[in-house]
Amino acid sequence: MFGFSLPKLLFTALAIAAVWYGFKWLGRVQARQKELARERARRMKDTGTPRGRAPEVEDMMECPTCGAFVAASGPRNCGKTDCPYPE
Numbered sequence: 001m002f003g004f005s006l007p008k009l010l011f012t013a014l015a016i017a018a019v020w021y022g023f024k025w026l027g028r029v030q031a032r033q034k035e036l037a038r039e040r041a042r043r044m045k046d047t048g049t050p051r052g053r054a055p056e057v058e059d060m061m062e063c064p065t066c067g068a069f070v071a072a073s074g075p076r077n078c079g080k081t082d083c084p085y086p087e
């Protein structure tokens, strides 16, 4: 007839479907892996420096008057009379 028969056509359709589903499955696996990686990265960021909160590791500096170590980003008065930091 036209160079192909019904079985051949069916086989071709099956092959196309197999490839199609194969790609779909691959995409799902890759998406899952990406999701897992993102989850891991987020968890690492959470334990490191959480957004919107003060970082857990902060630069400290010594008060020249009292010798107490205060956070460099927001030094606080330690209570000593000549402490240079605001209350």
Ligand SMILES: [Zn+2]
Pocket: 063, 064, 065, 066, 067, 068, 077, 078, 079, 080, 083, 084, 085
């Ligand atoms: Zn001080």
